[in-house]
Amino acid sequence: MTGMLAFLRFLLGTRRHMALLGLAVIAVFLAAALLAPLLYSWPSATLVNLGHALARPSLAFPLGADEMGRDMIARLVWGARMSLIVAGASVGVALLLGLLIGGLCGYYDNRASFITMRAMDAIISFPRILVAIMLITILGPGATSLTLAIAISSVPVFARLFRGPILSLKSRDFVLASRSLGAGDMRLLFRHVMPNISALIIVQGSISLAEAVLIASGLSFLSLGPQPPVPEWGAMIAQSRAHLLSTPHVVLVPGIALFVLVLALNLVGDGLRDFADPKSGHAGPRVAS
Amino acid sequence: MHEGSIPIVNAMSDPAAAVPVLEVSGLRTRFGPLRAVDGVSFAVAPGETLCIVGESGSGKSTVALSIMGLIPPAAGRVEAGSIHLAGHGELRGLADAAMAAIRGRAMGMIFQEPMTSLNPVFKVGTQIAEVVRRHQGMSRAAAHDRAVELLRLVGVPSPQMRALDYPHQLSGGMRQRVMIAMAIACDPMLILADEPTTALDVTIQAQILALIEELKQRLGSGIVFITHDLRVVAQIAQTVCVMYAGVVVESATTRALLRTPLHPYTSGLMASIPAAQPRGTRRRLPVIAGTVPNLAKLPGGCRFRSRCPKAFDLCAEVEPPLAPPAKGDPDRLVRCWLHADGVAA
Numbered sequence: 108m109t110g111m112l113a114f115l116r117f118l119l120g121t122r123r124h125m126a127l128l129g130l131a132v133i134a135v136f137l138a139a140a141l142l143a144p145l146l147y148s149w150p151s152a153t154l155v156n157l158g159h160a161l162a163r164p165s166l167a168f169p170l171g172a173d174e175m176g177r178d179m180i181a182r183l184v185w186g187a188r189m190s191l192i193v194a195g196a197s198v199g200v201a202l203l204l205g206l207l208i209g210g211l212c213g214y215y216d217n218r219a220s221f222i223t224m225r226a227m228d229a230i231i232s233f234p235r236i237l238v239a240i241m242l243i244t245i246l247g248p249g250a251t252s253l254t255l256a257i258a259i260s261s262v263p264v265f266a267r268l269f270r271g272p273i274l275s276l277k278s279r280d281f282v283l284a285s286r287s288l289g290a291g292d293m294r295l296l297f298r299h300v301m302p303n304i305s306a307l308i309i310v311q312g313s314i315s316l317a318e319a320v321l322i323a324s325g326l327s328f329l330s331l332g333p334q335p336p337v338p339e340w341g342a343m344i345a346q347s348r349a350h351l352l353s354t355p356h357v358v359l360v361p362g363i364a365l366f367v368l369v370l371a372l373n374l375v376g377d378g379l380r381d382f383a384d385p386k387s388g389h390a391g392p393r394v395a396s
Numbered sequence: 397m398h399e400g401s402i403p404i405v406n407a408m409s410d411p412a413a414a415v416p417v418l419e420v421s422g423l424r425t426r427f428g429p430l431r432a433v434d435g436v437s438f439a440v441a442p443g444e445t446l447c448i449v450g451e452s453g454s455g456k457s458t459v460a461l462s463i464m465g466l467i468p469p470a471a472g473r474v475e476a477g478s479i480h481l482a483g484h485g486e487l488r489g490l491a492d493a494a495m496a497a498i499r500g501r502a503m504g505m506i507f508q509e510p511m512t513s514l515n516p517v518f519k520v521g522t523q524i525a526e527v528v529r530r531h532q533g534m535s536r537a538a539a540h541d542r543a544v545e546l547l548r549l550v551g552v553p554s555p556q557m558r559a560l561d562y563p564h565q566l567s568g569g570m571r572q573r574v575m576i577a578m579a580i581a582c583d584p585m586l587i588l589a590d591e592p593t594t595a596l597d598v599t600i601q602a603q604i605l606a607l608i609e610e611l612k613q614r615l616g617s618g619i620v621f622i623t624h625d626l627r628v629v630a631q632i633a634q635t636v637c638v639m640y641a642g643v644v645v646e647s648a649t650t651r652a653l654l655r656t657p658l659h660p661y662t663s664g665l666m667a668s669i670p671a672a673q674p675r676g677t678r679r680r681l682p683v684i685a686g687t688v689p690n691l692a693k694l695p696g697g698c699r700f701r702s703r704c705p706k707a708f709d710l711c712a713e714v715e716p717p718l719a720p721p722a723k724g725d726p727d728r729l730v731r732c733w734l735h736a737d738g739v740a741a
Contacts, residue, residue, distance in 0.1 A: 216470075280512040287464055287507075288527050288578055289500030291493065302517045 117382050126378030132371035140188040147181035153336040161354045171356045173347055175336075179360050182338035186361060189339050190368065193250060193332075194319035197257035202312055204258070205265020206301065212266065213273030214296045224270065227263035235260045236322060243331045250333040253326055257319050268311060269304060276300045306383035313379050317372035324365055340365045417442050417585050417618035418463070418503075419480040425455075425462045427472035429692040432458040434642035435477070440618035440635075442585065445609075447629045447650070448622045449665065450639035453688040456622045459639075460588045463487070463620070464505055465495045482585060501531040503586040504579030506608075508594050510572035514563035520574045521547070521559025527581040546577040551607055569600035573607065580611055587612070589621045593628065605632055626669055630654055638662050641688050641699040644718055648728035658721055658730040660704045698733070706734060 118127050139146070156176035164171045170179035208227070212220035230238060239256040246252035276282070277300055285299050324341030326332050333339050335346070340361040347357035416439035425433040433455040440446045448456045461467050462474045465487060479487040484498055499505075507513045515523060524546055525539035534542060540559070547555035550573040563571055572592060579587060589608065593601040609632055612619055621632060629636055629650060636653045638646040638661065646659040657663045664684040673679070686703040689695070698704070701711040710733050720726045721735035 280507060280509050281515045283466060284505075284507055284513040284575065284578075285515070286466060286496075287499055287505040288581075289496045289498070289530055291496050294530075299515055303515070305517070 114379065114382055118378055121381075123378050123381070125374045129371035129374030129378070132367060133375060136187050136368055136371075137191065139184045140191045143184045143188045147178065147184055149185070151178050152181035152185045152338050153177065155336075161350060161357065163354070164356060170360050171354070173343070173357050174350055177336075179357065182343060183340075183360055183364055186338040186340045186343060187364065187368070189250065189333060189337065190320050190323060190365075193254050193257070193323045194316050197254045197261070197319050197323070198312055198315050200254070200258035201261040201265055201315070202308060204262045206269055206308070208262065209266040209269030210273050210296055210301060213270040214277055214292070214300070216274065224267070227266050230260075230263040231267070236325060239322060239326060240329070240331060243326065248331050248334060250337070253323055253332045256326070257322050260322075261315060261319070265311065265315075269307070272304045272307065273300055276303050310376065310379045310383050313372065314376035317369045317376060320365070320372065321369055415482055416440055416480075417482050418620070419478075420459070420463065421478050421480075423459065423462055423477035423479065424475040425458050425467060425472060426475050430472075431642055431691050431694070432472070433462060434691075436637075436639070436642075436644055437477075438635075438637050438644070438647065440586070440620055442618050443612065443616050444635060445612060445619040445621055445633045446635045446637065447633035448620065448637045448639055449624065449626060449629055451624055451665075451688060453641075453691070454639040455642040455691075456624075456639050457590050460505065460590050460620065460622055463588060464499060464503065465490070466505075497531075500527055500579075500584075501582040502584055503588065504582070504584040505588040505590065506572070506575055506579050506592040508591040510568050510575055510592075510595060513575055514571055516563055519560050519562055520566065520571075524559075524574065524578050524581060527578050531582045542581070543577075546581055547574070550574075550577045550580075550611075551603070552577075568596055569603065572596060572600075572604055576604075576607065576611070580615065580617075583615055583617075585615075585617050587617050587619045589619060591622055591624070594623070594625075601628075608632065626654070626665055638665070641694070642691055643699065643731065644729070645700065645731045646729065647718075648725070648730075652725055652728055656724075658724075658728070658735050659700075659732050660706050660734070661700050664703075698731075708733070 115130075117123075118130070154177065156172075159168065159172040159176035160174055162168050162172035162176070168178055168180070170183060172178055173182065208223060212223050238260040242256040242259055243252050246255060273296075277295075282295055282299060285295055290299065323332060324339070324344075327339040327341030328345045330342065330345065332342060335342065343361040344358055344365075351358045418440045420439070421437040423433055423436045424431070436455070436459055438446060438448075448459060450456045458467070463479055465474075467473060474488060477488070481487055481498070481502060484502055487495070487498070490498075514520065521540060521543045524543035525534075525536070528534050528542050529536070529539045544555045544559050547558055552558050552570060552573050558566070558570070563574070566574065572595075576592075587608075592608070593604050596604060605628065608619065608621075611617075621628075623629060633650045636646075636648060636650050637644045638653075638659065640661050646653065646657070646662050648658075653662065654666070657666055661684070664682075667682045668684060670681055684703055689699060689702065695702075695712075696715070697713055698707070698711040698716055701707040704711065716731050716733045716736060718729050718731040719736065720728065721730050722737045723735070
């Protein structure tokens with residue numbers, strides 16, 4: 108909480124208006140996602156009502172209705188919930204696994220960690236989306252397998268990113284000093300060494316969120332995500348794309364929402380990166396070299 | 397080369413001295429082909445300060461790390477010898493977990509670099525508290541109180557506030573005091589200090605030495621103090637071991653060693669202490685020519701002979717044993733043919 112306040116003060120103090128704007132946009136999306144069940148009922152977002160098919164924006168349908176007559180704004184809000192849950196959960200799982208693998212492989216610089224890291228390299232050599240598609244093919248489409256696919260396809264990137272600093276941190280004097288005071292290997296790695304890269308973890312996590320939102324929508328567009336009638340932005344674009352020329356709003360609404368959210372996440376990620384950069388000359392958290 | 401059979405001299409000639417806190421005998425530590433410590437024996441009594449003196453590469457830090465069991469297994473290992481800690485028995489060959497339980501509780505170590513020996517991302521109070529929580533199972537609040545008390549004990553002003561500081565907010569001397577607080581947090585019976593004052597300026601150095609002396613009186617611990625500075629030795633040690641190229645070349649009480657150094661290496665070390673000289677009488681500071689030999693391929697004979705001004709034929713042939721000198725104090729030991737029985741000097 109104090110970290111969040113320090114970040115806000117940093118953004119205000121250094122006049123990073125774009126990052127502040129991004130933060131505000133994310134807050135709006137987050138609120139919409141959290142309050143979705145209160146704002147719009149699940150049936151209003153999923154039940155077909157062909158009487159209103161492709162309705163233009165009006166008082167009854169602020170953002171119009173899609174080709175099945177479903178309220179676009181209800182679907183947009185429920186879609187935000189889906190996107191943020193999938194992105195958040197996948198980045199969370201990926202960070203945990205990445206820290207575990209990267210941490211252990213950095214701390215124990217032996218044959219097993221060498222083999223593990225080469226396996227990570229092998230996975231990285233495939234495009235991420237291809238790895239994710241392969242995993243979903245095995246797991247079957249749906250929100251859970253979408254989350255897992257995105258998580259697993261980003262683990263190697265995290266593992267490699269976190270291994271470097273752990274490798275250099277473990278030879279620092281304070282690790283030997285802690286050991287001389289009776290700390291064991293696991294305590295050293297997770298309690299003494301890892302907190303030194305917390306800034307790196309936060310920055311990388313925030314930037315990865317944007318990527319996860321984008322990949323989730325991309326996979327849903329290919330109908331590899333949650334299945335109809337569950338609202339998901341990528342799936343909404345895919346279902347309505349036939350009407351792009353006649354009633355553009357059905358495609359533009361989820362498209363713009365996606366664009367704005369990803370942009371906002373990136374802007375905040377950039378802000379966090381500057382916040383954690385020791386060269387920016389303020390008293391924020393430090394990324395250990 | 398027969399250190400195992402040589403009686404361990406506790407140069408503190410106090411017959412009432414209790415069982416030694418630490419007894420090291422025949423310690424050998426290798427880093428690959430490098431014999432960093434090649435048969436070192438000494439003992440430390442409770443309340444005694446033993447100094448290990450030598451230049452860089454003499455193996456003195458390796459001795460301390462070997463005692464703590466902190467030689468990185470990928471780099472080297474303790475090959476032979478015994479490390480006996482009072483109340484805990486033989487330390488060599490103990491399992492990692494058993495060793496970790498002893499480190500920080502029965503023996504604490506103070507390092508050379510106070511600037512980098514503290515974790516940069518935790519408050520110093522938290523770091524001290526963690527040690528007592530781990531070894532003594534204290535609650536969070538009790539451990540914090542203990543940390544503040546320890547900071548007061550090591551002479552940190554306004555300890556309540558300093559406990560909430562991060563390491564980068566403290567000076568080098570203050571950080572070394574924090575390191576000392578962590579090392580003594582569980583009242584260890586043995587304190588290993590590896591050049592704890594080398595990175596500090598002279599006034600702070602004197603304060604830290606006084607602090608270590610005061611804590612020794614209070615805790616009654618034995619101290620192994622590693623240094624290359626004979627002036628520090630004169631201030632704090634009761635006993636001195638001079639190390640050269642992985643072996644002890646001379647050991648004696650501080651008083652005897654400083655008054656009459658027997659080994660040419662010890663004499664050389666003492667001659668190269670700079671002293672204030674009146675204007676006009678300045679002379680060039682004597683140095684010991686050459687450097688420590690390559691420990692991976694030591695030539696036979698005495699290890700110091702290539703730099704020794706008094707070397708003679710025998711020195712190249714056989715390595716002298718560490719033995720009491722032919723003439724003089726039978727309580728001291730020296731590894732030099734000049735002082736051996738039946739060898740003409």
